[in-house]
Amino acid sequence: MARFDGVKALVFDVFGTVVDWREGIARDAAVFLARHGRGDIDPRGFADAWRQRYQPAMEQVRSGRRPFTRLDVLHRENLEGVLNDHGINAGMISEDELDDLNRAWHRLDPWPEAVAGLTRLKRRFIIAPLSNGNIALLLNMAKRAGLPWDAILGAEVAQAYKPEPEAYLRTAEVLGIRPAELCLVAAHNGDLKAARGCGLATAFVPRPAEHGPGQTKDLAPAEPWDAVGKDFQDLAHKLGC
Amino acid sequence: MARFDGVKALVFDVFGTVVDWREGIARDAAVFLARHGRGDIDPRGFADAWRQRYQPAMEQVRSGRRPFTRLDVLHRENLEGVLNDHGINAGMISEDELDDLNRAWHRLDPWPEAVAGLTRLKRRFIIAPLSNGNIALLLNMAKRAGLPWDAILGAEVAQAYKPEPEAYLRTAEVLGIRPAELCLVAAHNGDLKAARGCGLATAFVPRPAEHGPGQTKDLAPAEPWDAVGKDFQDLAHKLGC
Numbered sequence: 001m002a003r004f005d006g007v008k009a010l011v012f013d014v015f016g017t018v019v020d021w022r023e024g025i026a027r028d029a030a031v032f033l034a035r036h037g038r039g040d041i042d043p044r045g046f047a048d049a050w051r052q053r054y055q056p057a058m059e060q061v062r063s064g065r066r067p068f069t070r071l072d073v074l075h076r077e078n079l080e081g082v083l084n085d086h087g088i089n090a091g092m093i094s095e096d097e098l099d100d101l102n103r104a105w106h107r108l109d110p111w112p113e114a115v116a117g118l119t120r121l122k123r124r125f126i127i128a129p130l131s132n133g134n135i136a137l138l139l140n141m142a143k144r145a146g147l148p149w150d151a152i153l154g155a156e157v158a159q160a161y162k163p164e165p166e167a168y169l170r171t172a173e174v175l176g177i178r179p180a181e182l183c184l185v186a187a188h189n190g191d192l193k194a195a196r197g198c199g200l201a202t203a204f205v206p207r208p209a210e211h212g213p214g215q216t217k218d219l220a221p222a223e224p225w226d227a228v229g230k231d232f233q234d235l236a237h238k239l240g241c
Numbered sequence: 242m243a244r245f246d247g248v249k250a251l252v253f254d255v256f257g258t259v260v261d262w263r264e265g266i267a268r269d270a271a272v273f274l275a276r277h278g279r280g281d282i283d284p285r286g287f288a289d290a291w292r293q294r295y296q297p298a299m300e301q302v303r304s305g306r307r308p309f310t311r312l313d314v315l316h317r318e319n320l321e322g323v324l325n326d327h328g329i330n331a332g333m334i335s336e337d338e339l340d341d342l343n344r345a346w347h348r349l350d351p352w353p354e355a356v357a358g359l360t361r362l363k364r365r366f367i368i369a370p371l372s373n374g375n376i377a378l379l380l381n382m383a384k385r386a387g388l389p390w391d392a393i394l395g396a397e398v399a400q401a402y403k404p405e406p407e408a409y410l411r412t413a414e415v416l417g418i419r420p421a422e423l424c425l426v427a428a429h430n431g432d433l434k435a436a437r438g439c440g441l442a443t444a445f446v447p448r449p450a451e452h453g454p455g456q457t458k459d460l461a462p463a464e465p466w467d468a469v470g471k472d473f474q475d476l477a478h479k480l481g482c
Contacts, residue, residue: 072417126384136417139392143367151380152392156415174397176313176377 003226004239007201008177010121011130011153013162013186014138015108016210018118018129018147022047024108032101036093041086044212049085053078058132058161068159070134076102105133106140111207115146117232120241128153130171130184132161163194172200185235189222196223203227205235244467245480248442249418251362252371252394254403254427255379256349257451259359259370259388263288265349273342277334282327285453290326294319299373299402309400311375317343346374347381352448356387358473361482369394371412371425373402404435413441426476430463437464444468446476 015021025047033041057074060066079102080090090098121127129138129147131154138152153171160166172182179199186192187207196202202225208215221228229235256262266288274282298315301307320343321331331339362368370379370388372395379393394412401407413423420440427433428448437443443466449456462469470476 126380134417135392135394135398135415139367139416143391149392150384151376151390153376157376157398174376175380176375 003201004183006181007125007183008181009126009128009175010183010185010203011128011171012118013184013188013191014129014131014133014141014154016207017185017187017205018114019108019110019141019145020207020210021051021105021108022210022212025050025104028101028104028107032097036088038086038088046082046086048211050075050078050082053081054132062161062164068155070156071132072102072105072134072137075105103140106137107144108141110145110147111231113231113233115148117236119148120236121232121239122148122150124239124241125183126150126175130154130162130167132167162191165194165198168195168198168200183226185232188218192225193223196225201226203229203235203239205229205231244442245424247422248366248424249422250367250369250416251424251426251444252369252412253359254425254429254432255370255372255374255382255395257448258426258428258446259355260349260351260382260386261448261451262292262346262349263451263453266291266345269342269345269348273338277329279327279329287323287327289452291316291319291323294322303402303405309396311397312373313343313346313375313378316346344381347378348385349382351386351388352472354472354474356389358477360389361477362473362480363389363391365480365482366424367391367416371395371403371408373408403432406435406439409436409439409441424467426473429459433466434464437466442467444470444476444480446470446472 012018022044026043029046030043033039033043057078061068079098083090118127128149128151131138133154134156135152138154141147142149155161155167157174158167158170160170169179172179175182180201183201183203184192184195185203185205187205187210192202192204204221204225206219208219227235227238229238253259263285267284270287271284274280274284298319302309320339324331359368369390369392372379374395375397376393379395383390396402396408398415399408399411401411410420413420416423421442424442424444425433425436426444426446428446428451433443433445445462445466447460449460468476468479470479
Protein backbone atom coordinates (compact mmCIF):
# COMPACT_ATOMS: atom_id res chain seq x y z
CA MET A 1 0.00 0.00 0.00
CA ALA A 2 1.64 3.21 -1.20
CA ARG A 3 0.14 5.18 1.69
CA PHE A 4 2.31 3.15 4.07
CA ASP A 5 5.67 3.74 2.37
CA GLY A 6 6.30 6.73 4.62
CA VAL A 7 4.85 5.22 7.80
CA LYS A 8 7.50 4.52 10.44
CA ALA A 9 5.42 3.58 13.47
CA LEU A 10 2.14 1.82 14.15
CA VAL A 11 0.38 2.70 17.38
CA PHE A 12 -2.50 0.63 18.64
CA ASP A 13 -5.69 1.20 20.51
CA VAL A 14 -5.58 -1.52 23.18
CA PHE A 15 -8.93 -2.10 24.96
CA GLY A 16 -11.00 -3.94 22.38
CA THR A 17 -8.44 -3.73 19.58
CA VAL A 18 -5.57 -5.75 21.09
CA VAL A 19 -7.22 -7.34 24.13
CA ASP A 20 -10.66 -8.69 24.97
CA TRP A 21 -11.51 -6.55 27.98
CA ARG A 22 -15.05 -7.91 28.42
CA GLU A 23 -14.16 -11.57 28.88
CA GLY A 24 -11.06 -10.72 30.94
CA ILE A 25 -12.93 -8.50 33.39
CA ALA A 26 -15.84 -10.96 33.56
CA ARG A 27 -13.43 -13.82 34.42
CA ASP A 28 -11.95 -11.99 37.42
CA ALA A 29 -15.26 -10.41 38.45
CA ALA A 30 -16.91 -13.87 38.53
CA VAL A 31 -14.40 -15.07 41.13
CA PHE A 32 -14.84 -11.90 43.19
CA LEU A 33 -18.64 -11.99 43.04
CA ALA A 34 -18.81 -15.68 43.99
CA ARG A 35 -16.50 -15.02 46.96
CA HIS A 36 -18.94 -12.38 48.17
CA GLY A 37 -22.00 -14.60 47.71
CA ARG A 38 -23.22 -12.68 44.68
CA GLY A 39 -23.11 -15.40 42.05
CA ASP A 40 -26.50 -14.03 40.89
CA ILE A 41 -24.81 -11.08 39.18
CA ASP A 42 -23.86 -11.68 35.52
CA PRO A 43 -20.09 -11.05 35.38
CA ARG A 44 -20.28 -9.86 31.73
CA GLY A 45 -22.95 -7.37 32.70
CA PHE A 46 -20.69 -6.30 35.57
CA ALA A 47 -17.84 -5.81 33.09
CA ASP A 48 -20.11 -3.76 30.81
CA ALA A 49 -21.26 -1.60 33.73
CA TRP A 50 -17.64 -0.96 34.81
CA ARG A 51 -16.67 -0.09 31.26
CA GLN A 52 -19.67 2.24 30.91
CA ARG A 53 -18.15 4.54 33.51
CA TYR A 54 -14.92 4.82 31.49
CA GLN A 55 -15.78 7.65 29.08
CA PRO A 56 -17.54 9.87 31.66
CA ALA A 57 -14.53 9.57 34.02
CA MET A 58 -12.08 10.57 31.28
CA GLU A 59 -14.40 13.38 30.24
CA GLN A 60 -13.73 15.02 33.61
CA VAL A 61 -10.07 15.23 32.58
CA ARG A 62 -10.66 16.14 28.93
CA SER A 63 -12.94 19.00 29.92
CA GLY A 64 -10.35 20.38 32.31
CA ARG A 65 -12.58 19.90 35.36
CA ARG A 66 -9.89 17.59 36.74
CA PRO A 67 -6.09 17.49 36.21
CA PHE A 68 -4.65 14.55 34.31
CA THR A 69 -5.30 11.42 36.38
CA ARG A 70 -4.04 7.99 35.34
CA LEU A 71 -6.53 5.35 34.33
CA ASP A 72 -5.75 2.99 37.25
CA VAL A 73 -7.13 5.69 39.55
CA LEU A 74 -10.24 6.29 37.42
CA HIS A 75 -10.88 2.53 37.15
CA ARG A 76 -10.59 2.21 40.94
CA GLU A 77 -13.10 4.99 41.56
CA ASN A 78 -15.42 3.51 38.95
CA LEU A 79 -15.16 0.09 40.60
CA GLU A 80 -16.53 1.48 43.85
CA GLY A 81 -19.41 3.01 41.94
CA VAL A 82 -20.28 -0.14 40.06
CA LEU A 83 -20.08 -2.26 43.22
CA ASN A 84 -22.43 0.08 45.03
CA ASP A 85 -24.80 0.01 42.02
CA HIS A 86 -24.93 -3.77 42.40
CA GLY A 87 -25.72 -3.53 46.11
CA ILE A 88 -22.21 -4.39 47.26
CA ASN A 89 -20.82 -1.96 49.84
CA ALA A 90 -17.29 -1.24 48.58
CA GLY A 91 -16.43 0.24 51.97
CA MET A 92 -16.74 -3.24 53.52
CA ILE A 93 -14.13 -4.77 51.21
CA SER A 94 -10.39 -4.52 51.94
CA GLU A 95 -8.24 -2.11 49.95
CA ASP A 96 -6.01 -5.00 48.90
CA GLU A 97 -8.93 -6.93 47.46
CA LEU A 98 -10.30 -3.89 45.61
CA ASP A 99 -6.82 -3.12 44.24
CA ASP A 100 -6.44 -6.69 43.07
CA LEU A 101 -9.79 -6.66 41.25
CA ASN A 102 -8.87 -3.27 39.78
CA ARG A 103 -5.73 -4.84 38.34
CA ALA A 104 -7.93 -7.19 36.31
CA TRP A 105 -7.41 -4.49 33.65
CA HIS A 106 -3.69 -5.40 33.74
CA ARG A 107 -4.51 -9.09 33.15
CA LEU A 108 -6.57 -8.96 29.96
CA ASP A 109 -5.92 -11.57 27.28
CA PRO A 110 -5.09 -10.58 23.69
CA TRP A 111 -7.33 -11.65 20.84
CA PRO A 112 -6.03 -15.02 19.59
CA GLU A 113 -3.91 -13.80 16.65
CA ALA A 114 -2.75 -10.50 18.20
CA VAL A 115 0.70 -11.53 19.47
CA ALA A 116 1.64 -13.29 16.22
CA GLY A 117 0.35 -10.37 14.15
CA LEU A 118 2.21 -7.78 16.24
CA THR A 119 5.39 -9.84 15.99
CA ARG A 120 5.15 -9.71 12.19
CA LEU A 121 4.32 -5.99 12.12
CA LYS A 122 7.28 -5.28 14.43
CA ARG A 123 9.70 -6.44 11.73
CA ARG A 124 8.90 -3.43 9.59
CA PHE A 125 7.48 -0.83 11.97
CA ILE A 126 8.00 0.56 15.44
CA ILE A 127 4.98 -0.75 17.37
CA ALA A 128 3.55 0.73 20.57
CA PRO A 129 0.22 1.08 22.34
CA LEU A 130 -1.56 4.44 22.02
CA SER A 131 -4.08 3.69 24.71
CA ASN A 132 -5.86 5.57 27.42
CA GLY A 133 -4.41 2.98 29.79
CA ASN A 134 -1.52 4.12 31.99
CA ILE A 135 2.06 2.89 31.69
CA ALA A 136 1.95 0.36 34.56
CA LEU A 137 -1.32 -1.11 33.26
CA LEU A 138 -0.03 -1.50 29.69
CA LEU A 139 3.36 -2.78 30.79
CA ASN A 140 2.00 -5.41 33.18
CA MET A 141 -0.48 -6.48 30.50
CA ALA A 142 2.30 -6.80 27.91
CA LYS A 143 4.62 -8.69 30.25
CA ARG A 144 1.87 -11.22 31.12
CA ALA A 145 0.54 -11.66 27.59
CA GLY A 146 3.80 -11.42 25.64
CA LEU A 147 2.81 -8.32 23.65
CA PRO A 148 6.10 -7.38 21.92
CA TRP A 149 5.83 -3.57 22.11
CA ASP A 150 8.89 -1.47 21.26
CA ALA A 151 7.74 1.19 23.76
CA ILE A 152 4.77 1.92 26.01
CA LEU A 153 3.11 5.12 24.85
CA GLY A 154 -0.38 6.53 25.34
CA ALA A 155 -2.34 8.91 27.51
CA GLU A 156 0.11 9.01 30.41
CA VAL A 157 3.06 9.91 28.16
CA ALA A 158 0.96 12.43 26.20
CA GLN A 159 -0.80 13.65 29.36
CA ALA A 160 -4.05 13.73 27.34
CA TYR A 161 -6.87 11.26 26.75
CA LYS A 162 -7.99 10.21 23.28
CA PRO A 163 -9.72 11.53 21.29
CA GLU A 164 -8.11 14.83 22.31
CA PRO A 165 -5.77 15.87 19.45
CA GLU A 166 -2.83 16.14 21.88
CA ALA A 167 -2.98 12.38 22.51
CA TYR A 168 -2.13 11.71 18.85
CA LEU A 169 0.08 14.71 18.12
CA ARG A 170 2.28 14.42 21.22
CA THR A 171 2.78 10.73 20.47
CA ALA A 172 4.18 11.61 17.04
CA GLU A 173 6.30 14.29 18.69
CA VAL A 174 7.89 12.00 21.27
CA LEU A 175 8.64 9.52 18.48
CA GLY A 176 10.37 12.33 16.60
CA ILE A 177 8.25 11.78 13.48
CA ARG A 178 5.59 13.70 11.54
CA PRO A 179 1.90 12.77 12.10
CA ALA A 180 1.77 11.35 8.54
CA GLU A 181 4.56 8.93 9.49
CA LEU A 182 2.41 7.52 12.30
CA CYS A 183 -0.52 5.13 11.82
CA LEU A 184 -3.21 4.37 14.37
CA VAL A 185 -4.56 0.82 14.33
CA ALA A 186 -7.97 0.57 15.99
CA ALA A 187 -11.23 -1.34 16.04
CA HIS A 188 -13.11 1.90 16.66
CA ASN A 189 -14.13 4.26 13.87
CA GLY A 190 -14.31 7.23 16.23
CA ASP A 191 -10.71 6.82 17.34
CA LEU A 192 -9.57 6.58 13.71
CA LYS A 193 -11.58 9.66 12.76
CA ALA A 194 -9.84 11.70 15.46
CA ALA A 195 -6.42 10.35 14.40
CA ARG A 196 -7.11 11.20 10.74
CA GLY A 197 -8.15 14.68 11.83
CA CYS A 198 -4.61 15.06 13.24
CA GLY A 199 -2.99 13.87 10.00
CA LEU A 200 -2.19 10.30 11.06
CA ALA A 201 -2.54 7.30 8.76
CA THR A 202 -5.32 4.92 9.80
CA ALA A 203 -5.88 1.15 9.86
CA PHE A 204 -9.12 -0.55 10.89
CA VAL A 205 -9.35 -4.06 12.29
CA PRO A 206 -12.89 -5.07 13.30
CA ARG A 207 -13.41 -6.80 16.63
CA PRO A 208 -17.04 -7.90 16.29
CA ALA A 209 -17.09 -9.71 19.65
CA GLU A 210 -15.71 -6.85 21.75
CA HIS A 211 -19.14 -6.07 23.20
CA GLY A 212 -20.41 -9.66 23.09
CA PRO A 213 -22.75 -11.41 20.66
CA GLY A 214 -25.17 -8.49 20.25
CA GLN A 215 -22.59 -5.95 19.05
CA THR A 216 -24.00 -3.46 16.55
CA LYS A 217 -21.29 -0.79 16.23
CA ASP A 218 -17.84 -0.76 14.65
CA LEU A 219 -18.58 -3.92 12.68
CA ALA A 220 -17.27 -2.33 9.47
CA PRO A 221 -15.16 0.67 8.43
CA ALA A 222 -17.20 3.89 8.52
CA GLU A 223 -14.78 5.74 6.23
CA PRO A 224 -12.22 4.64 3.64
CA TRP A 225 -9.36 4.13 6.13
CA ASP A 226 -5.86 3.75 4.69
CA ALA A 227 -5.82 0.03 5.49
CA VAL A 228 -8.38 -2.52 6.64
CA GLY A 229 -7.42 -5.97 7.92
CA LYS A 230 -9.66 -8.80 9.10
CA ASP A 231 -7.28 -9.18 12.04
CA PHE A 232 -3.62 -8.35 12.85
CA GLN A 233 -2.31 -11.25 10.75
CA ASP A 234 -4.30 -10.02 7.76
CA LEU A 235 -3.13 -6.45 8.42
CA ALA A 236 0.50 -7.65 8.50
CA HIS A 237 -0.05 -9.41 5.19
CA LYS A 238 -1.63 -6.30 3.64
CA LEU A 239 1.26 -4.10 4.83
CA GLY A 240 3.81 -6.49 3.34
CA CYS A 241 5.22 -7.77 6.65
CA MET B 242 20.45 -12.08 47.01
CA ALA B 243 17.77 -11.49 49.60
CA ARG B 244 17.72 -7.75 48.84
CA PHE B 245 16.33 -8.56 45.39
CA ASP B 246 13.42 -10.75 46.51
CA GLY B 247 11.14 -7.72 46.52
CA VAL B 248 12.55 -6.06 43.39
CA LYS B 249 10.10 -6.06 40.49
CA ALA B 250 11.81 -3.86 37.92
CA LEU B 251 15.39 -3.12 36.88
CA VAL B 252 15.99 0.24 35.25
CA PHE B 253 19.24 0.99 33.49
CA ASP B 254 21.45 3.94 32.94
CA VAL B 255 22.14 3.79 29.19
CA PHE B 256 25.03 6.02 28.01
CA GLY B 257 28.11 4.18 29.20
CA THR B 258 26.26 1.42 31.06
CA VAL B 259 24.39 -0.24 28.17
CA VAL B 260 26.03 1.35 25.13
CA ASP B 261 29.51 2.55 24.22
CA TRP B 262 28.77 6.19 23.37
CA ARG B 263 32.44 7.15 22.81
CA GLU B 264 33.20 4.67 20.03
CA GLY B 265 29.76 5.12 18.44
CA ILE B 266 30.00 8.90 18.27
CA ALA B 267 33.62 8.72 17.08
CA ARG B 268 32.62 6.33 14.26
CA ASP B 269 30.00 8.70 12.84
CA ALA B 270 32.03 11.83 13.58
CA ALA B 271 35.01 10.39 11.66
CA VAL B 272 32.89 10.10 8.49
CA PHE B 273 31.51 13.60 8.94
CA LEU B 274 34.93 15.16 9.65
CA ALA B 275 36.56 13.44 6.65
CA ARG B 276 33.74 14.67 4.39
CA HIS B 277 34.48 18.21 5.49
CA GLY B 278 38.24 17.89 5.00
CA ARG B 279 38.97 17.80 8.72
CA GLY B 280 40.55 14.37 9.04
CA ASP B 281 43.09 16.04 11.32
CA ILE B 282 40.57 16.14 14.19
CA ASP B 283 40.65 13.07 16.47
CA PRO B 284 37.08 11.69 16.35
CA ARG B 285 37.33 10.30 19.91
CA GLY B 286 38.39 13.71 21.16
CA PHE B 287 35.44 15.15 19.24
CA ALA B 288 33.14 12.65 20.98
CA ASP B 289 34.59 13.58 24.38
CA ALA B 290 34.14 17.29 23.66
CA TRP B 291 30.52 16.76 22.61
CA ARG B 292 29.84 14.68 25.74
CA GLN B 293 31.50 17.31 27.94
CA ARG B 294 28.70 19.71 27.11
CA TYR B 295 26.08 17.20 28.28
CA GLN B 296 25.97 17.92 32.03
CA PRO B 297 26.08 21.76 31.73
CA ALA B 298 23.18 21.65 29.22
CA MET B 299 21.03 19.51 31.52
CA GLU B 300 21.99 21.72 34.46
CA GLN B 301 20.09 24.55 32.78
CA VAL B 302 16.97 22.40 33.08
CA ARG B 303 17.70 21.00 36.56
CA SER B 304 18.23 24.49 37.95
CA GLY B 305 14.93 25.70 36.53
CA ARG B 306 16.59 28.27 34.24
CA ARG B 307 15.04 26.42 31.30
CA PRO B 308 11.85 24.33 31.03
CA PHE B 309 12.24 20.59 30.43
CA THR B 310 13.85 20.16 27.02
CA ARG B 311 14.46 16.75 25.47
CA LEU B 312 18.01 15.53 25.03
CA ASP B 313 17.87 15.47 21.20
CA VAL B 314 17.49 19.25 21.33
CA LEU B 315 20.31 19.71 23.87
CA HIS B 316 22.60 17.41 21.84
CA ARG B 317 21.84 19.42 18.69
CA GLU B 318 22.69 22.73 20.35
CA ASN B 319 25.84 21.20 21.84
CA LEU B 320 26.85 19.89 18.41
CA GLU B 321 26.90 23.41 16.99
CA GLY B 322 29.07 24.53 19.89
CA VAL B 323 31.56 21.71 19.53
CA LEU B 324 31.79 22.21 15.76
CA ASN B 325 32.49 25.89 16.21
CA ASP B 326 35.10 25.05 18.88
CA HIS B 327 36.84 22.91 16.27
CA GLY B 328 36.83 25.71 13.70
CA ILE B 329 33.93 24.30 11.69
CA ASN B 330 31.19 26.84 10.99
CA ALA B 331 27.99 24.92 11.81
CA GLY B 332 25.99 27.59 9.96
CA MET B 333 27.54 26.46 6.67
CA ILE B 334 26.33 22.85 7.08
CA SER B 335 22.84 21.79 6.04
CA GLU B 336 20.21 21.15 8.71
CA ASP B 337 19.75 17.62 7.34
CA GLU B 338 23.41 16.81 7.75
CA LEU B 339 23.55 18.23 11.28
CA ASP B 340 20.38 16.33 12.21
CA ASP B 341 21.85 13.12 10.85
CA LEU B 342 25.07 13.52 12.82
CA ASN B 343 22.99 14.38 15.90
CA ARG B 344 21.20 11.08 15.50
CA ALA B 345 24.53 9.29 15.98
CA TRP B 346 23.30 9.17 19.61
CA HIS B 347 20.42 6.96 18.34
CA ARG B 348 22.91 4.59 16.66
CA LEU B 349 25.20 3.61 19.53
CA ASP B 350 26.25 -0.02 19.87
CA PRO B 351 25.69 -1.97 23.10
CA TRP B 352 28.63 -3.44 25.02
CA PRO B 353 29.22 -6.95 23.68
CA GLU B 354 27.29 -8.93 26.33
CA ALA B 355 24.53 -6.37 26.97
CA VAL B 356 21.74 -7.79 24.78
CA ALA B 357 22.27 -11.35 26.03
CA GLY B 358 22.44 -10.16 29.65
CA LEU B 359 19.28 -8.04 29.34
CA THR B 360 17.46 -10.95 27.72
CA ARG B 361 18.26 -13.11 30.75
CA LEU B 362 17.33 -10.37 33.26
CA LYS B 363 14.02 -9.82 31.43
CA ARG B 364 12.87 -13.32 32.37
CA ARG B 365 12.57 -12.36 36.02
CA PHE B 366 12.27 -8.57 36.02
CA ILE B 367 10.60 -5.75 34.13
CA ILE B 368 13.52 -4.05 32.35
CA ALA B 369 13.56 -0.47 31.04
CA PRO B 370 16.02 2.34 30.47
CA LEU B 371 16.11 5.11 33.08
CA SER B 372 18.22 7.42 30.98
CA ASN B 373 18.48 11.10 30.36
CA GLY B 374 17.96 10.24 26.68
CA ASN B 375 14.56 11.06 25.22
CA ILE B 376 12.02 8.46 24.10
CA ALA B 377 12.78 8.64 20.34
CA LEU B 378 16.52 8.36 20.96
CA LEU B 379 16.17 5.33 23.27
CA LEU B 380 13.57 3.67 21.05
CA ASN B 381 15.55 4.06 17.82
CA MET B 382 18.67 2.81 19.63
CA ALA B 383 16.80 -0.23 20.97
CA LYS B 384 15.23 -1.05 17.61
CA ARG B 385 18.60 -0.91 15.82
CA ALA B 386 20.57 -2.78 18.50
CA GLY B 387 17.93 -5.30 19.59
CA LEU B 388 17.74 -4.09 23.21
CA PRO B 389 14.73 -6.01 24.57
CA TRP B 390 13.22 -3.32 26.83
CA ASP B 391 9.74 -3.86 28.26
CA ALA B 392 9.13 -0.09 28.16
CA ILE B 393 11.02 3.10 27.39
CA LEU B 394 11.24 5.21 30.54
CA GLY B 395 13.58 7.99 31.64
CA ALA B 396 13.88 11.74 31.77
CA GLU B 397 11.19 12.48 29.19
CA VAL B 398 8.58 10.35 30.98
CA ALA B 399 9.60 11.71 34.40
CA GLN B 400 10.09 15.23 33.02
CA ALA B 401 13.23 15.50 35.15
CA TYR B 402 16.91 14.80 34.56
CA LYS B 403 18.97 12.49 36.77
CA PRO B 404 20.23 12.90 39.42
CA GLU B 405 17.16 14.93 40.41
CA PRO B 406 15.11 12.77 42.83
CA GLU B 407 12.02 13.14 40.62
CA ALA B 408 13.73 11.17 37.85
CA TYR B 409 13.91 8.09 40.11
CA LEU B 410 10.74 8.58 42.15
CA ARG B 411 8.42 9.33 39.22
CA THR B 412 9.78 6.26 37.43
CA ALA B 413 8.71 4.06 40.37
CA GLU B 414 5.38 5.87 40.41
CA VAL B 415 4.57 5.27 36.73
CA LEU B 416 5.51 1.62 37.21
CA GLY B 417 3.03 1.47 40.10
CA ILE B 418 5.66 0.17 42.53
CA ARG B 419 7.47 1.39 45.64
CA PRO B 420 11.03 2.79 45.27
CA ALA B 421 12.39 -0.27 47.13
CA GLU B 422 10.86 -2.50 44.44
CA LEU B 423 12.89 -0.70 41.77
CA CYS B 424 16.63 -1.23 41.17
CA LEU B 425 18.89 1.07 39.19
CA VAL B 426 21.69 -0.63 37.25
CA ALA B 427 24.51 1.77 36.39
CA ALA B 428 28.23 2.03 35.73
CA HIS B 429 28.32 5.35 37.57
CA ASN B 430 28.61 5.59 41.33
CA GLY B 431 27.04 9.06 41.40
CA ASP B 432 23.88 7.85 39.67
CA LEU B 433 23.60 4.94 42.13
CA LYS B 434 24.14 7.25 45.10
CA ALA B 435 21.24 9.45 43.99
CA ALA B 436 19.04 6.39 43.41
CA ARG B 437 19.87 4.99 46.85
CA GLY B 438 19.04 8.36 48.33
CA CYS B 439 15.53 7.90 46.90
CA GLY B 440 15.18 4.40 48.38
CA LEU B 441 15.90 2.39 45.22
CA ALA B 442 17.94 -0.80 45.19
CA THR B 443 21.26 -0.44 43.39
CA ALA B 444 23.46 -2.58 41.12
CA PHE B 445 26.88 -1.59 39.83
CA VAL B 446 28.43 -2.89 36.62
CA PRO B 447 31.83 -1.32 35.80
CA ARG B 448 32.50 -0.15 32.26
CA PRO B 449 36.23 0.56 32.45
CA ALA B 450 36.50 1.49 28.76
CA GLU B 451 33.67 4.02 28.69
CA HIS B 452 36.06 6.96 28.62
CA GLY B 453 38.82 5.16 26.71
CA PRO B 454 42.06 3.58 27.87
CA GLY B 455 42.94 6.29 30.41
CA GLN B 456 39.75 6.04 32.48
CA THR B 457 40.28 6.72 36.18
CA LYS B 458 36.76 7.02 37.62
CA ASP B 459 33.99 4.52 38.25
CA LEU B 460 36.40 1.58 37.95
CA ALA B 461 35.06 0.04 41.17
CA PRO B 462 32.04 0.37 43.47
CA ALA B 463 32.38 3.42 45.73
CA GLU B 464 29.82 2.11 48.23
CA PRO B 465 28.51 -1.34 49.11
CA TRP B 466 25.82 -1.41 46.41
CA ASP B 467 23.15 -4.10 46.69
CA ALA B 468 24.64 -6.03 43.78
CA VAL B 469 27.83 -5.82 41.73
CA GLY B 470 28.31 -7.67 38.45
CA LYS B 471 31.35 -7.79 36.21
CA ASP B 472 28.95 -7.29 33.28
CA PHE B 473 25.25 -7.89 32.56
CA GLN B 474 25.74 -11.65 32.17
CA ASP B 475 27.43 -11.81 35.55
CA LEU B 476 24.71 -9.63 37.07
CA ALA B 477 22.04 -11.96 35.65
CA HIS B 478 23.87 -14.91 37.18
CA LYS B 479 24.11 -13.18 40.57
CA LEU B 480 20.42 -12.29 40.54
CA GLY B 481 19.48 -15.88 39.74
CA CYS B 482 18.27 -15.30 36.18
